[in-house]
Amino acid sequence: MTTDISPARADRLDAEDELAAFRERFVPIGDPGVVAYLDGNSLGRPLRATAERLRELVEHEWGGRLIRAWEERWLALPEELGDELGRVALGAAPGQTIVADSTSVCLYKTLRAAAALRPGRDEIVTDTANFPTDRFLVESVAAELGLTVRWAESEDVAAVAGPRTAVVTLSHVDYRTAAITDLAAVTRVVHEHGGLVVWDLCHSVGSLPVELDAAGADFAVGCTYKFLNAGPGAPAFLYANARHHAAFGQPVTGWMGAADTFGMAAEYVPAPGIRRALSGTPPVLGMVGVQEGVALLAEAGIGRVRAKAVALGRWVLALADAWLVPLGFTIASPRDDDRRGGHVTLRHPDAERLSHVLIEHGVLIDFRRPDGIRIGLSPLTTGFAEVRRAMDRIRELAG
Known part of the structure; x- marks a missing residue:
């Protein structure tokens, strides 16, 4: 026919x-x-709404409230927006997602944090055809920590992961072919071997349902400028399952991730919960596009x-x-x-x-x-x- x-x-x-x-x-x-x-x-x-919202922010929040806007609104944005993104697109309960940095920086943070949660294990597994940034960062982190990189096809993790595997990192959707990897199944297999998984959601967030909590995912990162329409260079996001928060130590320990941001303490003490994943000053202008993109996705x-x-x-x-x-x-x-x-x-x-x-x-x-x-x-x-x-x-x- x-x-x-x-x-x-x-x-x-x-x-x-x-x-x-x-x-x-x-x-x-x-x-x-x-x-x-x-x-x-x-x-x-x-989005038309992004242009309007940026104008409003420049004229009223930034132009009118000036530095007062940090306390009144901006400091809470990374977590507030992360919670909404988690609800609308990631299948993540509140307190586990934060908007920050770029995908590359978020991936570096989660790879280092995940490896530290599995001391005594000396291998990182990734896909031979993964996005270049992902592969480059895996090799960089492995070199920093003295780990070995094991290469696999995304559906062959079961054949590669083992008792030495600390971390597996894969893309949920292949950037070349659009093939979807079974996130829940791969997570389950890696957990059976005692390892952790860091998922790259760049080509899935905003395009297909993601159920991180239901799958028992450990960590995930992704960008917002593709299907979320947040704009070129818009900030990325980082998800860390709540069960890892107490021991979650990320390597870029900036003041925004400290327990007392304005305490100017002599030593770094991490903030409780997902806020410890932050490093530097939140990109407020870039977050406007994320906010509007997530709101539109929620409506659709x-x-x-x-x-x-x-x-x-x-x-x-x-x-x-x-x-x-x-x-x-x-x-x-x-x-x-x-x-x-x-x-x-x-x-x-x-x-x-x-x-x-x-x-x-x-x-x-x-x-x-x-x-x-x-x-x-x-x-x-x-x-x-x-x-x-x-x-x-x-x-x-x-x-």
């Missing part, structure tokens, strides 16, 4: 889309040459967001099978909806050159070496007709 990929079907899918109205919440794309924006899995589009509902991500993925696969596979493209992402995250990756022998051509012609996608073209599907901003136009343009330019 032939799948209907007509313009009329694309229009019907858009008309039936429960999230279609949310597209109006975003700042319009200012470049008339853009056919489709399919890179929201790298950088989400800006992660269940509806996930349902649309699945539908968009199916749509890309149908269009690719009909138009692009005959031109030499292959599908790198899982076809099973339950195993595919929020993007679809197409492979092509000439992908790097073709990616530049596509971007020049208004199809904003992402290239990943050696031969991957990522079709990013951000459910709150991406439409079905938009995707069809983009895939048609790819067919035209690759043919």
